[in-house]
Amino acid sequence: MNMRTPLSRARGLGSAKTGTDHWWAQRLTALALVPLTIWFVVSMILVTSADHAAAVDFISSPINSILLILLVIATFHHGQLGLQVVIEDYIHLKWLEVSLIIAVKGAAVFLGVASVYAVIAIALT
Amino acid sequence: MATDNRPLSPHLQVYRPQLTSVLSILHRATGILLTIGTLLLVWWLIAVAAGPTAFDTVQNFIGSIIGQILLLGWCFAFYYHMCNGIRHLVWDTGRGFELTAAYTSGWLVVAASVALTAFSWIAGYATLRGL
Numbered sequence: 281m282n283m284r285t286p287l288s289r290a291r292g293l294g295s296a297k298t299g300t301d302h303w304w305a306q307r308l309t310a311l312a313l314v315p316l317t318i319w320f321v322v323s324m325i326l327v328t329s330a331d332h333a334a335a336v337d338f339i340s341s342p343i344n345s346i347l348l349i350l351l352v353i354a355t356f357h358h359g360q361l362g363l364q365v366v367i368e369d370y371i372h373l374k375w376l377e378v379s380l381i382i383a384v385k386g387a388a389v390f391l392g393v394a395s396v397y398a399v400i401a402i403a404l405t
Numbered sequence: 406m407a408t409d410n411r412p413l414s415p416h417l418q419v420y421r422p423q424l425t426s427v428l429s430i431l432h433r434a435t436g437i438l439l440t441i442g443t444l445l446l447v448w449w450l451i452a453v454a455a456g457p458t459a460f461d462t463v464q465n466f467i468g469s470i471i472g473q474i475l476l477l478g479w480c481f482a483f484y485y486h487m488c489n490g491i492r493h494l495v496w497d498t499g500r501g502f503e504l505t506a507a508y509t510s511g512w513l514v515v516a517a518s519v520a521l522t523a524f525s526w527i528a529g530y531a532t533l534r535g536l
Binding site for chain 2: 307310311313314317318321324325326328329331332335336339348352355356359360362363366372391394395397398399401402
Protein backbone atom coordinates (compact mmCIF):
# COMPACT_ATOMS: atom_id res chain seq x y z
CA MET A 281 0.00 0.00 0.00
CA ASN A 282 1.34 3.40 -0.87
CA MET A 283 0.84 5.85 1.96
CA ARG A 284 2.04 8.87 0.01
CA THR A 285 -0.37 11.57 -1.07
CA PRO A 286 -1.10 11.94 -4.80
CA LEU A 287 0.57 15.36 -4.77
CA SER A 288 3.71 13.92 -3.23
CA ARG A 289 3.74 11.12 -5.81
CA ALA A 290 3.28 13.59 -8.63
CA ARG A 291 6.19 15.71 -7.44
CA GLY A 292 8.35 12.61 -7.40
CA LEU A 293 10.39 13.83 -4.52
CA GLY A 294 11.42 11.17 -2.10
CA SER A 295 14.56 10.70 -0.14
CA ALA A 296 17.42 12.75 -1.47
CA LYS A 297 19.18 9.43 -2.19
CA THR A 298 22.34 10.78 -0.71
CA GLY A 299 21.58 9.94 2.91
CA THR A 300 24.70 7.84 3.40
CA ASP A 301 27.12 10.12 1.51
CA HIS A 302 28.56 11.74 4.63
CA TRP A 303 29.05 8.38 6.37
CA TRP A 304 30.52 6.79 3.26
CA ALA A 305 32.95 9.65 2.58
CA GLN A 306 34.14 9.45 6.18
CA ARG A 307 34.87 5.71 5.83
CA LEU A 308 36.58 6.08 2.44
CA THR A 309 38.84 8.88 3.64
CA ALA A 310 39.54 6.85 6.80
CA LEU A 311 40.60 3.91 4.68
CA ALA A 312 42.82 6.12 2.50
CA LEU A 313 44.35 7.77 5.55
CA VAL A 314 45.61 4.52 7.10
CA PRO A 315 48.43 3.96 4.54
CA LEU A 316 48.91 7.71 3.87
CA THR A 317 49.44 8.65 7.52
CA ILE A 318 51.69 5.64 8.20
CA TRP A 319 53.82 6.68 5.22
CA PHE A 320 53.83 10.26 6.51
CA VAL A 321 54.87 9.39 10.07
CA VAL A 322 57.64 7.05 8.88
CA SER A 323 58.87 9.74 6.45
CA MET A 324 58.82 12.42 9.16
CA ILE A 325 60.87 10.15 11.46
CA LEU A 326 63.40 9.69 8.65
CA VAL A 327 63.66 13.45 7.92
CA THR A 328 63.69 14.46 11.60
CA SER A 329 67.16 15.90 11.38
CA ALA A 330 66.70 17.45 7.93
CA ASP A 331 67.78 21.01 7.22
CA HIS A 332 65.87 23.19 4.76
CA ALA A 333 67.58 21.82 1.67
CA ALA A 334 66.90 18.22 2.72
CA ALA A 335 63.25 19.05 3.43
CA VAL A 336 62.92 20.62 -0.04
CA ASP A 337 64.54 17.51 -1.54
CA PHE A 338 62.11 15.26 0.29
CA ILE A 339 58.97 17.19 -0.67
CA SER A 340 59.95 17.79 -4.30
CA SER A 341 60.46 14.13 -5.12
CA PRO A 342 57.41 13.40 -7.36
CA ILE A 343 56.08 10.45 -5.36
CA ASN A 344 56.38 12.39 -2.09
CA SER A 345 54.66 15.44 -3.62
CA ILE A 346 51.76 13.30 -4.83
CA LEU A 347 51.41 11.45 -1.52
CA LEU A 348 51.62 14.71 0.48
CA ILE A 349 48.87 16.31 -1.64
CA LEU A 350 46.68 13.22 -1.23
CA LEU A 351 47.40 13.20 2.50
CA VAL A 352 46.40 16.85 2.89
CA ILE A 353 43.18 16.45 0.88
CA ALA A 354 42.13 13.24 2.67
CA THR A 355 43.04 14.70 6.08
CA PHE A 356 41.08 17.92 5.70
CA HIS A 357 38.12 16.18 4.08
CA HIS A 358 38.01 13.59 6.88
CA GLY A 359 38.62 16.23 9.56
CA GLN A 360 35.85 18.57 8.46
CA LEU A 361 33.38 15.68 8.15
CA GLY A 362 34.21 14.65 11.73
CA LEU A 363 34.10 18.18 13.19
CA GLN A 364 30.75 18.72 11.45
CA VAL A 365 29.26 15.76 13.34
CA VAL A 366 30.75 16.96 16.64
CA ILE A 367 29.25 20.43 16.11
CA GLU A 368 25.87 18.97 15.11
CA ASP A 369 25.88 16.82 18.26
CA TYR A 370 26.79 19.41 20.85
CA ILE A 371 25.79 22.86 19.55
CA HIS A 372 22.07 23.34 19.89
CA LEU A 373 21.79 27.01 18.94
CA LYS A 374 20.85 26.77 15.27
CA TRP A 375 22.59 29.94 14.10
CA LEU A 376 25.78 29.07 15.97
CA GLU A 377 25.72 25.49 14.70
CA VAL A 378 25.39 26.58 11.08
CA SER A 379 27.99 29.33 11.48
CA LEU A 380 30.51 26.98 13.03
CA ILE A 381 30.00 24.35 10.32
CA ILE A 382 30.50 26.96 7.61
CA ALA A 383 33.62 28.25 9.40
CA VAL A 384 35.07 24.74 9.78
CA LYS A 385 34.41 23.83 6.15
CA GLY A 386 35.78 27.16 4.95
CA ALA A 387 38.92 26.78 7.05
CA ALA A 388 39.41 23.20 5.81
CA VAL A 389 39.20 24.30 2.18
CA PHE A 390 41.51 27.29 2.75
CA LEU A 391 44.15 25.35 4.70
CA GLY A 392 43.92 22.41 2.31
CA VAL A 393 44.43 24.59 -0.76
CA ALA A 394 47.25 26.51 0.99
CA SER A 395 49.04 23.23 1.76
CA VAL A 396 48.61 21.86 -1.76
CA TYR A 397 49.89 25.17 -3.14
CA ALA A 398 52.93 25.00 -0.84
CA VAL A 399 53.76 21.45 -1.99
CA ILE A 400 53.44 22.42 -5.67
CA ALA A 401 55.49 25.59 -5.13
CA ILE A 402 58.27 23.53 -3.48
CA ALA A 403 58.11 20.81 -6.13
CA LEU A 404 58.35 23.25 -9.05
CA THR A 405 61.25 25.36 -7.78
CA MET B 406 8.19 24.66 19.46
CA ALA B 407 10.33 24.70 22.57
CA THR B 408 12.89 21.97 22.22
CA ASP B 409 15.41 23.14 24.78
CA ASN B 410 13.29 22.43 27.85
CA ARG B 411 12.55 18.77 27.41
CA PRO B 412 13.57 16.16 29.97
CA LEU B 413 16.78 14.39 29.08
CA SER B 414 17.58 10.73 29.48
CA PRO B 415 19.79 10.06 32.55
CA HIS B 416 22.75 12.35 32.59
CA LEU B 417 26.07 10.93 31.51
CA GLN B 418 27.66 11.66 34.90
CA VAL B 419 25.62 8.95 36.67
CA TYR B 420 27.30 6.21 34.66
CA ARG B 421 30.52 4.61 35.84
CA PRO B 422 33.09 5.12 33.06
CA GLN B 423 33.79 1.88 31.21
CA LEU B 424 36.55 1.04 28.76
CA THR B 425 34.09 1.07 25.86
CA SER B 426 32.61 4.48 26.67
CA VAL B 427 35.98 6.05 27.55
CA LEU B 428 37.55 4.85 24.28
CA SER B 429 34.52 6.09 22.37
CA ILE B 430 34.78 9.66 23.65
CA LEU B 431 38.57 9.49 23.32
CA HIS B 432 38.10 8.76 19.61
CA ARG B 433 36.19 12.00 19.27
CA ALA B 434 38.62 13.99 21.39
CA THR B 435 41.65 12.74 19.47
CA GLY B 436 39.84 13.45 16.18
CA ILE B 437 39.34 17.08 17.19
CA LEU B 438 42.93 17.39 18.40
CA LEU B 439 44.33 15.82 15.24
CA THR B 440 42.39 18.20 13.02
CA ILE B 441 43.78 21.15 15.00
CA GLY B 442 47.21 19.49 15.00
CA THR B 443 47.17 19.40 11.20
CA LEU B 444 47.88 23.14 11.44
CA LEU B 445 51.46 22.12 12.28
CA LEU B 446 51.71 20.24 8.98
CA VAL B 447 50.29 23.24 7.11
CA TRP B 448 52.74 25.56 8.88
CA TRP B 449 55.65 23.20 8.14
CA LEU B 450 54.80 22.92 4.41
CA ILE B 451 54.35 26.68 4.02
CA ALA B 452 57.59 27.29 5.94
CA VAL B 453 59.54 24.95 3.63
CA ALA B 454 58.04 26.83 0.66
CA ALA B 455 58.88 30.21 2.24
CA GLY B 456 62.57 29.48 2.75
CA PRO B 457 65.28 28.60 5.31
CA THR B 458 64.43 31.35 7.84
CA ALA B 459 60.78 30.35 8.19
CA PHE B 460 61.83 26.70 8.17
CA ASP B 461 64.23 27.24 11.08
CA THR B 462 61.45 28.93 13.07
CA VAL B 463 59.20 25.85 12.70
CA GLN B 464 62.04 23.44 13.44
CA ASN B 465 62.98 25.40 16.57
CA PHE B 466 59.37 25.38 17.70
CA ILE B 467 59.03 21.63 17.13
CA GLY B 468 62.34 21.05 18.92
CA SER B 469 61.37 23.16 21.95
CA ILE B 470 59.92 21.56 25.10
CA ILE B 471 56.40 22.77 24.26
CA GLY B 472 56.80 21.60 20.67
CA GLN B 473 57.97 18.16 21.80
CA ILE B 474 55.07 17.80 24.25
CA LEU B 475 52.59 18.81 21.53
CA LEU B 476 54.22 16.43 19.06
CA LEU B 477 54.13 13.57 21.57
CA GLY B 478 50.43 14.29 22.21
CA TRP B 479 49.79 14.48 18.47
CA CYS B 480 51.68 11.21 17.93
CA PHE B 481 49.67 9.32 20.55
CA ALA B 482 46.39 10.90 19.36
CA PHE B 483 47.25 9.84 15.81
CA TYR B 484 48.03 6.21 16.65
CA TYR B 485 45.03 5.96 18.93
CA HIS B 486 42.65 7.45 16.36
CA MET B 487 44.07 5.22 13.62
CA CYS B 488 43.92 1.98 15.65
CA ASN B 489 40.48 2.74 17.04
CA GLY B 490 39.39 3.87 13.56
CA ILE B 491 40.35 0.44 12.21
CA ARG B 492 38.31 -1.03 15.09
CA HIS B 493 35.37 1.09 13.88
CA LEU B 494 35.86 -0.07 10.28
CA VAL B 495 35.71 -3.69 11.48
CA TRP B 496 32.51 -2.87 13.40
CA ASP B 497 31.12 -1.40 10.18
CA THR B 498 31.27 -4.89 8.70
CA GLY B 499 29.04 -6.11 11.54
CA ARG B 500 31.78 -7.99 13.38
CA GLY B 501 33.22 -7.71 16.86
CA PHE B 502 30.19 -6.45 18.79
CA GLU B 503 30.16 -9.21 21.44
CA LEU B 504 31.03 -7.79 24.84
CA THR B 505 34.22 -9.83 25.19
CA ALA B 506 35.31 -8.96 21.63
CA ALA B 507 34.66 -5.24 22.20
CA TYR B 508 36.78 -5.30 25.37
CA THR B 509 39.57 -7.33 23.78
CA SER B 510 39.77 -5.03 20.76
CA GLY B 511 39.60 -2.01 23.07
CA TRP B 512 42.61 -3.09 25.15
CA LEU B 513 44.39 -4.10 21.95
CA VAL B 514 43.92 -0.55 20.61
CA VAL B 515 45.28 0.96 23.85
CA ALA B 516 48.32 -1.34 23.87
CA ALA B 517 49.03 -0.78 20.15
CA SER B 518 48.78 3.03 20.45
CA VAL B 519 51.17 3.15 23.41
CA ALA B 520 53.61 0.72 21.76
CA LEU B 521 53.56 2.50 18.38
CA THR B 522 54.01 5.91 20.02
CA ALA B 523 56.98 4.63 22.05
CA PHE B 524 58.50 2.94 19.02
CA SER B 525 58.13 6.09 16.88
CA TRP B 526 59.83 8.27 19.48
CA ILE B 527 62.69 5.86 19.94
CA ALA B 528 63.08 5.71 16.14
CA GLY B 529 62.82 9.51 15.86
CA TYR B 530 65.47 10.19 18.47
CA ALA B 531 67.68 7.45 16.99
CA THR B 532 67.55 9.15 13.55
CA LEU B 533 68.20 12.50 15.18
CA ARG B 534 71.38 11.15 16.77
CA GLY B 535 72.37 9.60 13.45
CA LEU B 536 72.07 6.02 14.64
